[in-house]
Amino acid sequence: MLYDIIFDAVGKTSRSNCKKILVADGKYITVDGQGIAKVTKEDLTFLKELIEKGEIKSVIDREYRLEEIPEAHRYVEKGHKKGNVIIKVRK
Numbered sequence: 001m002l003y004d005i006i007f008d009a010v011g012k013t014s015r016s017n018c019k020k021i022l023v024a025d026g027k028y029i030t031v032d033g034q035g036i037a038k039v040t041k042e043d044l045t046f047l048k049e050l051i052e053k054g055e056i057k058s059v060i061d062r063e064y065r066l067e068e069i070p071e072a073h074r075y076v077e078k079g080h081k082k083g084n085v086i087i088k089v090r091k
Contacts, residue, residue, distance in 0.1 A: 004050060005029065059083030 006018045008030040015028045022028060027046055029039055050056045061083035064072040072085055 002026070004055070005047065060086055062086070063088055 001021070002023045003021055003026060004023055005027045006013075006022060006029070008018075008028070011031045013030075015030070018028045027043055029043055032038055047056070059082065061081045062072070062075065063086040065088050069087060072087060075081065076085055
């Protein structure tokens with residue numbers, strides 16, 4: 001399977017490792033050592049267009065309440081999550 005975009009939110013993979021699973025004009029975006037995404041205006045425009053076309057689907061693995069943040073961190077640190085972990089701030 002080839003992907004249009006890969007966003008490495010934790011900086012654990014490299015562009016060269018992802019290149020083989022990206023389409024020819026696919027985008028690879030990662031974060032720096034401080035957790036700040038390295039993106040260009042073109043990257044954001046590309047994401048916006050994919051979202052508007054409905055081609056990006058968010059995958060939510062689990063949801064936690066604000067007071068459950070320690071449990072959420074433990075779950076994520078185990079390295080087995082299959083999508084995003086959401087922290088609910090409101091009821």
